[in-house]
């Protein structure tokens with residue numbers, strides 16, 4: 021009696037591991053699973069050799085899609101433990117958690133984001149500490165950047181508030197001249213902070229996003245589209 025074929029098997033093609041599952045389907049299907057795994061389903065009677073041919077034909081698609089997923093994976097860690105990756109000014113740095121009996125602090129030391137916290141501190145506590153560090157980091161950058169951008173745009177913000185926002189990088193109340201910036205901008209390259217700041221300052225001249233507004237952005241921050249594309253694709257928000 022013929023041995024029953026194993027319904028699932030792994031293919032390793034050019035560094036890409038693809039989990040192939042035989043199913044009672046008519047067509048070959050390719051997809052990326054929720055944990056970023058390469059998946060493929062094939063009709064029940066497909067031989068391993070035939071499955072490999074299908075996969076080779078789709079290898080470029082797998083590579084492209086996996087690379088895109090990698091670029092948009094969450095920027096900030098969830099557990100706030102040593103070794104987790106954190107994005108600071110567009111660069112990946114490693115989180116280093118140290119225990120202290122003294123004051124808690126967060127500081128960027130070379131390629132490490134050091135968190136000095138009491139033993140047994142919760143992940144919420146650590147996250148709040150990093151959030152407060154992000155505000156300090158932004159404030160520091162804005163000391164020079166804000167007056168410089170105000171002069172360039174020819175508009176003055178009555179206040180700049182920093183806070184974590186879920187859906188917007190910045191906002192501006194044109195009637196009062198108040199600007200809010202998202203603390204998550206610390207995760208993006210510095211040019212993105214500058215672009216968002218110039219954007220909000222331009223709103224003090226033109227409140228909407230019409231052609232006049234775009235003309236102002238082209239004038240005061242010509243590469244704004246590059247930054248916008250980065251922010252939209254970053255997966256930070």
Ligand SMILES: [Zn+2]
Pocket residue numbers: 219223229
């Ligand atoms: Zn706007």
